[in-house]
Amino acid sequence: xxxxxxxxxxxxxxxxxxxxxxxxxxxxxxxxxxxxxxxxxxxxxxxxxxxxxxxxxxxxxxxxxxxxxxxxxxxxxxxxxxxxxxxxxxxxxxxxxxxxxxxxxxxxxxxxxxxxxxxxxxxxxxxxxxxxxxxxxxxxxxxxxxxxxxxxxxxxxxxxxxxxxxxxxxxxxxxxxxxxxxxxxxxxxxxxxxxxxxxxxxxxxxxxxxxxxxxxxxxxxxxxxxxxxxxxxxxxxxxxxxxxxxxxxxxxxxxxxxxxxxxxxxxxxxxxxxxxxxxxxxxxxxx
Numbered sequence: 001x002x003x004x005x006x007x008x009x010x011x012x013x014x015x016x017x018x019x020x021x022x023x024x025x026x027x028x029x030x031x032x033x034x035x036x037x038x039x040x041x042x043x044x045x046x047x048x049x050x051x052x053x054x055x056x057x058x059x060x061x062x063x064x065x066x067x068x069x070x071x072x073x074x075x076x077x078x079x080x081x082x083x084x085x086x087x088x089x090x091x092x093x094x095x096x097x098x099x100x101x102x103x104x105x106x107x108x109x110x111x112x113x114x115x116x117x118x119x120x121x122x123x124x125x126x127x128x129x130x131x132x133x134x135x136x137x138x139x140x141x142x143x144x145x146x147x148x149x150x151x152x153x154x155x156x157x158x159x160x161x162x163x164x165x166x167x168x169x170x171x172x173x174x175x176x177x178x179x180x181x182x183x184x185x186x187x188x189x190x191x192x193x194x195x196x197x198x199x200x201x202x203x204x205x206x207x208x209x210x211x212x213x214x215x216x217x218x219x220x221x222x223x224x225x226x227x228x229x230x231x232x233x234x235x236x237x238x239x240x241x242x243x244x245x246x247x248x249x250x251x252x253x254x255x256x257x258x259x260x261x262x263x264x265x266x267x268x269x270x271x272x273x274x275x276x277x278x279x280x281x282x283x284x285x286x287x
Contacts, residue, residue: 124209
């Protein structure tokens, strides 16, 4: 571990992980205000820089997302792994995101900054699926635009994984693309649709709250003509009741994902207003 000082005279610690991953963070102990509940004496490193050498990508979404993590103390006074240590062991740098609107005051971090910009953010909490080795939860599909009767209302999906892919039940995708000039491709389990198509907003239930993905935030690729869009969300037709899907981590643009280790809860705060200042190119992948 190397401790150095940047131009602002803030100590910076260097953390080296597996696969050539290096992180630099300003160390400290903080109190987190999460949905009105204070988590005290949390080992916390405010991310200064992060180099995922094997991918050549420093920050997700054009450096627009922050990161919760990289604690100093591995154990709390109780002898249990600390909140941030547990997160670091479970996720990679883009898995647990803190939005751009965050407030620090007298050693307390408030997620969501509800007092400015009209950016009120409610936390939806859901219990982690204990029978899964990863951070997975039961997700309920509620609506897609005006459609209110999804064919698969509830499904189990990983919300934290080293996979950047998104794998949802195929029947759910079939339902989502109903009435849209879209074609299913069995070759790669994706939908193809005209890029000038307006996709509906997709609303899900997570525990005691909801999470909405605006249609404009559904990630896609363009084919060589640039006229046809291909979903990055792929479909899976598994009939195994214990099958685990991947909800994906793209949605950190739309809120804050919180993995609460002590109580095995997953929390999500939607940004209500304004939506994040990201352009669509940050969601799009070119073929």
